[in-house]
Each structure stands twice: as C-alpha cells, then as structure tokens.
Amino acid sequence: PLRGKASSAVRASAGPAGMPSVAHREVARAVAGEAEARLGDRLLPSAVPADVAEFRNGDGTALGSLDVRRGAPGSSIDFMLQSSLHCKVPNGAIDITSLFINLNASTDAPHFVMEFIQGSPTSMVVLLDLLPRKDLALHPEYIEKYYGNTEADKQRKIIEELPQARPYLSPSLFVRSAFSPTAVFFTIDCGQGGESVLEEIVHGHLASVVKGLLQIWLGTCAGDTSEVDEGEREIMVKRDRTVRSKSIEVDLTANLPRMFGPDVSGRVIAEIRKAFGVEEA
C-alpha cells in the first residue's frame, strides 16, 4: 500500500503507521524540523523511493523509515538523512532514531551526527557529535575553531553531570577514533521504574543539548565559507568516504538484515550508500 505514496510527504522521524511514540523520537523530529527550517532551500525535496521511505519486515515486528534530502547545487550541504527504526524483541523493543547532516567538500567543517538507541523503557544510548573531517592531532587550530571556541564541551558536560549518565564506549575501535573530543557519548540508565525519569531527561536535558549543538553546527559549520586547500580536500574526501563506509559496516550491515531480512535491508542500505556516495565494498 505504500508504493506510489510521495515519499516527501512522509515525516521520517515520525515513522510509519504503527511506530510507537517514544520521547527521543519526538525530540529528533523537532530537531530535524528546526534544521530543515533553518537550512530552507539549501535542501532539495526528499528523494527516496516509497518502499524505502517506509519499510517493514514480513511479520510486521520491525518497522522503519528513511528520508534523504540532498543539498541544493551551490550549497555546502551534501545531504540530510533521517531514519527511525522500531523492532520488537522477545522482552520489549529497540527504537533507533538517527539524524545525519553532512557537508560537501566545499568546506572542511564538521558534520552533524545524532543517534539515539533505546533498548528498554528506562535506558538509552546517546551519540551526538560535530563529526570532525580532519586529523585533529595534526590540526590543533581545527579543534580550537570548531570545538574550543564554540564551547561544544559545555553541552557534553550537561549530560555528563546527570547521575543517570555514564560514558558510552563503542565496541568498534574505528567508531571510537572517528568522533570528536567533545562527542556526547553516554548511556543513560534510569533503573527499574525509571520510565518517567528517562522521559523527563529526554525532553529536558537531552533536548536542550541536542538543540544547543545544532545551533553551534548551524552557526559555525553549515555556513562556513573558508577555503579548503586542494591537497587537503583530497585527503578530506578520502577520510569522509572511509568514515561513511565504516559507519555503514558497523551500524547497518551488521544489524539491519537481522531486523528486516536481506531484501528490505538490502534496499535500504543501497539507498543510504547512494546518499553517502560510497559503493558497495
């Protein structure tokens, strides 16, 4: 029934019919809406086939949505990608919401990355970063410009100071290496009976931090117009491609097929590869 439906009409972060409401998904939707409003016509309309804009597995226990908007020609936006997954598991459900806004090679400013992974009603993992595009140890001035002067670390500290938060360390050594020194990587665990506490944190501290980082990104990164040196651009393009390929490998090819089976997940991953501009390995 979804085929033929204009994918641009789908609010990817809201998810398809049947996708339950989760506090973090509401926050993601608000943030994506704010980004779209601010980026305006720098974003082209949605360009995802309807059977990828919304998808589900055979028995309907897994639902997903994907929306990709490319940047307009002449803008510094490469793409904005939103996705939402809901997957029933024996003792509950997993809900994953992602928002990536990537810049193109006209700038070396960081990408915006947001991912919420909620595995129970009382706990979730938050990944939130201005993803660096240069080797930070070689470029202290880049750290200063995008992470020091912007006071991005103050946002991270808001979550760090929550008694329910503890640092999250990805099992992937690559993921650990790719993120910035101010990345907000935390597990928030509110313990038994903590459903409403988690909701309060998500709508309160977390929403505030996400919006704070989006403002930094919109102000300092999305509008950056400094020239990128030709040689540095080549390295940056290769670096971006490596990070994107690895993130597909770690995030998607490892998990989506289990949730949606090979056909659906193949279609979805192909669309994400297209947005990321990376070929299948």
Added chain:
Amino acid sequence: PLRGKASSAVRASAGPAGMPSVAHREVARAVAGEAEARLGDRLLPSAVPADVAEFRNGDGTALGSLDVRRGAPGSSIDFMLQSSLHCKVPNGAIDITSLFINLNASTDAPHFVMEFIQGSPTSMVVLLDLLPRKDLALHPEYIEKYYGNTEADKQRKIIEELPQARPYLSPSLFVRSAFSPTAVFFTIDCGQGGESVLEEIVHGHLASVVKGLLQIWLGTCAGDTSEVDEGEREIMVKRDRTVRSKSIEVDLTANLPRMFGPDVSGRVIAEIRKAFGVEEA
C-alpha cells in the same frame, strides 16, 4: 653537589634522594628497566646534565628527576624519557611519574606513553597508551594492525572493570584527540582508608596492564620494519611534532614553573624540548 655526577648512574624513575617511595614509582621503575633490558644497545647512554638529571626547588619541597636516552643510530628508537616529580602541597603531596618511548620516522608504529599522577595516598590518574602516529579515521588498517590485532583493548578493560576506576577525560581537547581508542585513561579512587587497596591495585592489576602493553609495544611497534611512504612520512613528522609541542604546553609549561620556579623548570623543559626535537614557540 650533583654537578659532575654521571647522570647515567641515576635511576630517574627512582628519583633523587628524599623522593619518597610510592607504589606507582616502583612499577614505573620495573617497567623502564624491562624496556631498557629488551631494547639493549638500541639505546645510547644517558645524556642529561647532572642539574637536570636531578633537580629541586629552593626550599626542597619539590624534587624531580629526568633521564633521556637517545636511540642508537640505525635503530628505530628516537628516545626514551623517564621522569619523576614529587611536590609537597598544603594537604599532602603530588607524585608524577612518566615514561615515554618514542620511535623515529623510520617507522609509523605507535609510541609508548605511560604517566601516573598521584594526588593523594588513595587516588591517582593513569594515562597509558600506544600513541598513534597516523590519522586513525583515514587509516582503519592502522587501527587493525596496532590496536585490533594486538588486542590492546583487553588490557584497557582490566582497569575499566575495577570498581575503583572511572574514565578520565583530560580537560585538554587536544590531549583527548591525540590518544588511541584503546588508551587506558582512568582515575582510580579507593576512597577514605583505601591506601592499601590502591597499593594492591598498583602492584597487581596496574602493573600487569603496563607490562602487557609494553610487551605489545616491544613486540609489534619497537621492531616494526614496514616501509613508510615518503609523503606519509612528511605528514607523520609534522604530526609528531605537533603532538610533542602540545604535550609540553599542556603538561609542562603549565605546571613545572609553579612547582620548581622559572630557572629550574626552564632548564628541565629545555632538555625535554631537545629530546622531543621541538623548538620553543
């Protein structure tokens, strides 16, 4: 009275007369001894003036030692640097012990970095890493070779699993960016009355982890003979220099003058700059 004394006779990690015994200093000495034994004649004799090999402030409340051995010509060792500081403060003392073994540009293998900072009898900060020399997000094969295949993360986990350990985050965004994804960065806090617990951890888990990482470094890094591409070498040399300059800035020029006054700290820092091959800014 120290002038004229052969500095090679000084065990820097033991520290000068009057430097109190601390468990972590004993571990550092053992590890440095193991490294020296294994590296053998790849290390030249000590080459530090006597008034830098041991130093103290005017009223004797701060004591320090520094030992630098350069790598022998034709070896891949750049230098091995050990230092030990003891500084009385109003409510106790701070003890800092460092061991850096740096490789030269004949290899891109990681350096060995170890630093213990003990600010009370019951708590300390541990920094321990195979310090990467390439942009890890651009070189996943480097992560694989030195951090994945070596199972360095298993060593990190030994400390992570201690109930007394919590992740340490440097206030310096640069320091956070320079270290590897398996860096052992922890505060170990044994709480009131925990003096003997801390000693046990230092002589037990911590000593084991330091030795484990040294074995990995000796086996995989110190003997690495793979060719470094000319263009990559140039970037690596610049990267090494940036990391070294920044670490002097963050670690030493911010702290040593407070402990030892400008004259002594100037002499010591100049000697470290010489070892690091970096000019004063």
